[in-house]
Amino acid sequence: DTGVSQDPRHKITKRGQNVTFRCDPISEHNRLYWYRQTLGQGPEFLTYFQNEAQLEKSRLLSDRFSAERPKGSFSTLEIQRTEQGDSAMYLCASSLGGLDLNTGELFFGEGSRLTVL
Amino acid sequence: QKEVEQNSGPLSVPEGAIASLNCTYSDRGSQSFFWYRQYSGKSPELIMFIYSNGDKEDGRFTAQLNKASQYVSLLIRDSQPSDSATYLCAVNVNFNKFYFGSGTKLNVKP
Numbered sequence A: 001d002t003g004v005s006q007d008p009r010h011k012i013t014k015r016g017q018n019v020t021f022r023c024d025p026i027s028e029h030n031r032l033y034w035y036r037q038t039l040g041q042g043p044e045f046l047t048y049f050q051n052e053a054q055l056e057k058s059r060l061l062s063d064r065f066s067a068e069r070p071k072g073s074f075s076t077l078e079i080q081r082t083e084q085g086d087s088a089m090y091l092c093a094s095s096l097g098g099l100d101l102n103t104g105e106l107f108f109g110e111g112s113r114l115t116v117l
Numbered sequence B: 001q002k003e004v005e006q007n008s009g010p011l012s013v014p015e016g017a018i019a020s021l022n023c024t025y026s027d028r029g030s031q032s033f034f035w036y037r038q039y040s041g042k043s044p045e046l047i048m049f050i051y052s053n054g055d056k057e058d059g060r061f062t063a064q065l066n067k068a069s070q071y072v073s074l075l076i077r078d079s080q081p082s083d084s085a086t087y088l089c090a091v092n093v094n095f096n097k098f099y100f101g102s103g104t105k106l107n108v109k110p
Helices: none
Strands: A005-007 A010-013 A017-022 A033-035 A044-050 A053-057 A065-068 A077-081 A088-095 A114-116 B002-006 B013-014 B017-027 B030-038 B045-050 B054-057 B060-064 B073-075 B087-095 B097-100 B104-109
Touching: A005 A088, A010 A017, A017 A088, A017 A114, A033 A077, A044 A065, A044 B097, A053 A065, A077 A088, A114 B073, B002 B087, B013 B017, B017 B030, B017 B087, B017 B104, B030 B060, B045 B054, B045 B073, B073 B087, B097 B104
Parallel strands: A010 A114, B013 B104
Antiparallel strands: A005 A017, A017 A077, A033 A044, A033 A088, A044 A053, A065 A077, A088 A114, B002 B017, B017 B073, B030 B045, B030 B087, B054 B060, B060 B073, B087 B097, B087 B104
């Protein structure tokens, strides 16, 4: 299967610990997005990359959050000093970025669910 | 003001009826518009997208776009219990970011 994969699917951690999530996008997709989703809400934009460049980071994102995409392939999202409010589903998505209106579809991974105790 | 607004529902329709889901957006720079379906505990999956004013039909689904009113809708004909899910409206701004609404929960009753 060549879809978007995320790891781990579930993570339970204690407050104050660091966690890291990994996302492997569809191989030919140059754009990669991270979203956070809590119960009853839509996905909230966190950040996105075009190839290895991080083009934008949400103003709402705490400095405890950092994301990388070192070689323009997989990406990691790290949360330092986790808080209970960080508990959410972290979704990764990829797309063929460009100026073609037909290339904008986001393909989502299954998500990484974080529970902070 | 949020970039994308949706009525959270739930919207309940009987099996076989037409379900109408609505969405408004704030950024006039939005180029393309998407409807995603999300089952509980699962990730969103694309139903269809639209970028020109008017209607676009795909099977039982019709997306409608009115850029002057900044309004997007999704009609589901012959609704089935399997259509019960949360429907997310998303907009693509300047070919870059995608903003999502909070979703409308649809219940199709047998």
